[in-house]
Amino acid sequence: MTDETKKKINAKYERELLHGERFWPDSLFKDAIVALGIFIFLVLLATFVGVHDSPKADPSDTSYVPRPEWYFLFLFKFLALYGQIPVFGKIEWVATVLIPGIAIGLLTLLPFIDKSPQRYYAKRAMPIAIMTIMVLGMVLLTMTADVPTVAADGSGLLGNLQTVAGLIVPSLAYIAFVGMAYTLKENAVRAIAWTTALAAALMIGFTAATLALYQPAAVAVIEIPTTLADQIVAGQDLYSVHCVECHGDDGKVEEITGVEGLEGKKISIISSKDVLYTVNDASMAEIIAYGRPDSGMNPFGKAYNPEGLTRSEIDYVVTFMRYTWDDRFEAPYIAPLYPPLAEGEVPSYSVHIEPIVKRYCISCHRPGKDNNNYLMTSYEELLTTGDNASHNLISNDPTSYLLQVIQQIPITDPASGEELIGVMPPNKALKPEIVEVFVRWVQAGMPK
Numbered sequence: 001m002t003d004e005t006k007k008k009i010n011a012k013y014e015r016e017l018l019h020g021e022r023f024w025p026d027s028l029f030k031d032a033i034v035a036l037g038i039f040i041f042l043v044l045l046a047t048f049v050g051v052h053d054s055p056k057a058d059p060s061d062t063s064y065v066p067r068p069e070w071y072f073l074f075l076f077k078f079l080a081l082y083g084q085i086p087v088f089g090k091i092e093w094v095a096t097v098l099i100p101g102i103a104i105g106l107l108t109l110l111p112f113i114d115k116s117p118q119r120y121y122a123k124r125a126m127p128i129a130i131m132t133i134m135v136l137g138m139v140l141l142t143m144t145a146d147v148p149t150v151a152a153d154g155s156g157l158l159g160n161l162q163t164v165a166g167l168i169v170p171s172l173a174y175i176a177f178v179g180m181a182y183t184l185k186e187n188a189v190r191a192i193a194w195t196t197a198l199a200a201a202l203m204i205g206f207t208a209a210t211l212a213l214y215q216p217a218a219v220a221v222i223e224i225p226t227t228l229a230d231q232i233v234a235g236q237d238l239y240s241v242h243c244v245e246c247h248g249d250d251g252k253v254e255e256i257t258g259v260e261g262l263e264g265k266k267i268s269i270i271s272s273k274d275v276l277y278t279v280n281d282a283s284m285a286e287i288i289a290y291g292r293p294d295s296g297m298n299p300f301g302k303a304y305n306p307e308g309l310t311r312s313e314i315d316y317v318v319t320f321m322r323y324t325w326d327d328r329f330e331a332p333y334i335a336p337l338y339p340p341l342a343e344g345e346v347p348s349y350s351v352h353i354e355p356i357v358k359r360y361c362i363s364c365h366r367p368g369k370d371n372n373n374y375l376m377t378s379y380e381e382l383l384t385t386g387d388n389a390s391h392n393l394i395s396n397d398p399t400s401y402l403l404q405v406i407q408q409i410p411i412t413d414p415a416s417g418e419e420l421i422g423v424m425p426p427n428k429a430l431k432p433e434i435v436e437v438f439v440r441w442v443q444a445g446m447p448k
């Protein structure tokens with residue numbers, strides 16, 4: 001570069017400086033434009049993409065594991081990794097307060113610490129390097145946030161890889177930076193660049209290894225019923241399991257039958273106007289959550305019954321009751337329990353019997369209920385459990401116990417004449433078309 005061109009450039013630079021861009025209004029105007037763009041983008045995201053549904057918050061649910069929002073996951077992971085360090089890991093405030101405090105403090109003080117007027121990147125190697133490692137660390141920690149630090153089989157490999165990537169390598173890099181700042185003044189740029197590149201490569205490598213090794217357990221996808229119809233169906237399923245036992249599938253039971261300890265107890269018809277018109281949704285949810293312990297209805301809320309229902313589930317049950325029984329509410333279309341049988345069609349377990357059993361029988365015939373030890377939650381159980389398993393379902397035999405009891409014929413012990421099995425369901429006879437499905441199914445040899 002000749003002196004001539006140097007001068008020219010300098011002169012141009014000076015001119016630029018003179019009528020350079022002003023912070024107010026020029027820079028702020030540009031900022032405002034960008035901010036507006038981001039704002040519009042967020043509005044569009046919220047309108048067209050939205051957030052995925054999750055169950056309603058339930059303060060009484062003690063099984064809930066809280067997790068921070070995604071933008072705090074890196075801190076969350078950092079705490080988890082820090083906790084793995086022997087001895088130091090126990091001093092939590094170092095990781096929860098001290099280190100984030102120092103980081104935020106440094107950011108705040110940065111304009112005072114770094115007063116260099118230089119903008120050329122080679123002259124700013126150290127700040128760029130520090131920031132690179134920090135941002136990379138945050139990104140990688142966020143990416144591994146879902147990976148457990150202690151694997152399910154107890155091996156520490158995953159945890160160790162993460163500790164190296166998220167704690168050890170960055171710490172070593174920072175120690176090296178400090179060392180370089182004091183020792184190599186002139187050649188520092190190269191050394192800093194190499195150190196940064198090496199640390200970044202190691203961090204990325206170890207994180208990639210972690211992610212490659214991690215096999216996430218298949219998580220049960222929780223389907224959140226969003227439409228009214230879905231909520232009614234969800235509520236009906238819950239009602240079928242938890243309430244049919246005492247109140248019957250249609251809520252019309254007036255006198256409990258077939259429930260130990262409550263035999264013959266008179267109860268109100270919960271599908272009647274008397275109940276539905278006087279109890280509003282909130283009180284209905286309360287009754288379900290707290291039960292009527294004095295009268296024999298146990299609480300169903302998770303707070304009182306670990307196997308009970310969550311807040312949202314109770315709401316679905318109430319929705320089901322309203323839209324099915326309350327004539328002031330009009331239910332949306334709900335698919336029938338099972339596809340109607342055509343002339344001569346053979347019913348199968350999965351299409352016909354399973355949904356029927358779920359609706360009318362499961363409440364009393366599931367794990368945790370005695371009832372002659374007859375479980376009806378799967379095909380195998382249906383065929384093989386029960387005190388009278390060998391008689392309950394016999395291929396093409398109309399005297400199968402199950403067929404008789406659902407046709408209102410109790411089974412008596414031929415020897416003693418004592419009643420073995422009462423009619424089923426004890427509280428209310430099945431509709432003839434449902435009995436017909438069972439009969440045809442047994443006739444055809446109980447196909448799966």
Ligand code: HEC
Pocket residue numbers: 239242243244245246247259262265266267268269270275279284287288292295296297298300317
């Ligand atoms: C173990 C038997 C049992 C089970 C299971 C049961 N209940 Fe009850 N329920 C009762 C008894 C007993 C009463 C109190 C008697 C009464 O109030 O008529 C009652 C009362 C009620 C009432 C109050 C009726 C009124 O008079 O205002 C409602 C509503 C109700 N139950 C709904 C449910 C729902 C919904 C479920 C399922 C989540 C359920 N019950 C499960 C036995 C039971």
Ligand code: HEC
Pocket residue numbers: 244245246257258259357360361362363364365371372373374385386387388389392401402405406420421422423424425426427430
């Ligand atoms: C309200 C609770 C209740 C409901 C609902 C119910 N059961 Fe039962 N079930 C019992 C009880 C209690 C017994 C034990 C025998 C008895 O006391 O009559 C029993 C026994 C049986 C047995 C005899 C099992 C054996 O091996 O001895 C069969 C079969 C049976 N139930 C079928 C059904 C079917 C099919 C349905 C649904 C359509 C049904 N039950 C719904 C309470 C119930």
